[in-house]
Amino acid sequence: MTRTAAIACILLAVPLLPFAAGAGGQSAAVTGGTEVAMAVEIMGAAGDGLTPEAGERDASDADRNEGAADRMETRSRAGAGGAGGFTVGYLNADFGVLNDKVRGMGIPPLSEDILLLGGRGYGRIGCLIIGGAGYGGATETSGIPDCCSREAKVEMGYGGMILGLNKGTDRVEGTLGALIGGGGIQVARTRNSRSVADWDGAWAPFEETSGDSVAADDLNMTSMLTGVFFALEPYLELRVWVLPWMSLDFAGSYLWARISRGQWKVDGVKIPDSPETNIGGMSFKFTLNFGA
Numbered sequence: 001m002t003r004t005a006a007i008a009c010i011l012l013a014v015p016l017l018p019f020a021a022g023a024g025g026q027s028a029a030v031t032g033g034t035e036v037a038m039a040v041e042i043m044g045a046a047g048d049g050l051t052p053e054a055g056e057r058d059a060s061d062a063d064r065n066e067g068a069a070d071r072m073e074t075r076s077r078a079g080a081g082g083a084g085g086f087t088v089g090y091l092n093a094d095f096g097v098l099n100d101k102v103r104g105m106g107i108p109p110l111s112e113d114i115l116l117l118g119g120r121g122y123g124r125i126g127c128l129i130i131g132g133a134g135y136g137g138a139t140e141t142s143g144i145p146d147c148c149s150r151e152a153k154v155e156m157g158y159g160g161m162i163l164g165l166n167k168g169t170d171r172v173e174g175t176l177g178a179l180i181g182g183g184g185i186q187v188a189r190t191r192n193s194r195s196v197a198d199w200d201g202a203w204a205p206f207e208e209t210s211g212d213s214v215a216a217d218d219l220n221m222t223s224m225l226t227g228v229f230f231a232l233e234p235y236l237e238l239r240v241w242v243l244p245w246m247s248l249d250f251a252g253s254y255l256w257a258r259i260s261r262g263q264w265k266v267d268g269v270k271i272p273d274s275p276e277t278n279i280g281g282m283s284f285k286f287t288l289n290f291g292a
Contacts, residue, residue: 083247083291084121089135091116091255092281095154098187102152105189106145110154112281114139120162120287127166133179134159135285148219151190156279158183158231158257171241179233183257185279186226193219225266227259229279239289249287255280 091114099109114137122131136157143150160181168174235253242248257280264274 081292082123085289087287089116089285091283107143129164148193153188156185173239175237190222229257229259232256247289251285253283
């Protein structure tokens with residue numbers, strides 16, 4: 001009876017195994033699915049919780065950086081500052097009046113291509129520039145047309161206050177301005193008989209055996225011609241910033257430098273009939289500028 005009951009239970013249990021296995025698999029699938037769903041939900045929740053905050057922080061940082069950049073640009077354009085630097089320039093001067101007389105000395109005319117050296121400094125308030133500048137240059141000519149050598153040397157300089165309006169970006173700027181001031185010119189004219197001698201002759205006047213006939217004093221002389229002028233120099237300038245504190249400035253200008261009639265002097269004495277003379281001309285300048 002016991003054996004028969006056991007066999008009967010086995011026979012009843014075998015058909016139910018597929019259902020039990022299916023139920024178990026379904027339970028495992030449900031459990032696994034539930035775990036995956038929970039993991040996805042957790043990850044999604046984490047992502048939903050972090051991504052917007054990170055995005056908001058990034059957007060906020062970007063806004064702050066952009067605002068700071070705008071404020072810096074505004075300060076750079078509209079704030080106050082100052083700068084200065086060393087200038088190298090070229091002036092095509094007008095020496096027509098002088099060269100008419102230099103040719104009469106029997107020597108070549110003066111070159112009108114003048115190398116200018118100088119510098120400037122300025123303060124900036126918004127787009128307004130106020131400062132000062134000064135430049136100078138020289139040229140000379142010489143020759144030996146007869147028994148004596150002759151030389152003419154010109155030295156000139158000018159400077160004054162500079163006023164301008166400045167506009168541009170943080171990298172490139174343009175300035176329209178003018179220098180208003182004055183300057184001076186001197187023309188040293190020399191005639192020297194000793195300079196045409198040979199090496200021994202150059203020493204002869206200083207020897208104890210020298211005679212009175214060597215290089216008579218009336219053949220040797222130096223005289224200075226001087227003049228002062230009012231200077232007006234409008235200019236247009238392009239400035240390129242290569243570093244936050246250094247720029248390269250390129251300027252074109254015209255120098256109007258007028259010596260009034262009767263204002264030339266020879267060795268300190270006025271020449272009443274000396275002509276009105278404008279010795280200025282076109283000019284180009286390059287400045288290595290330091291500041292803001």
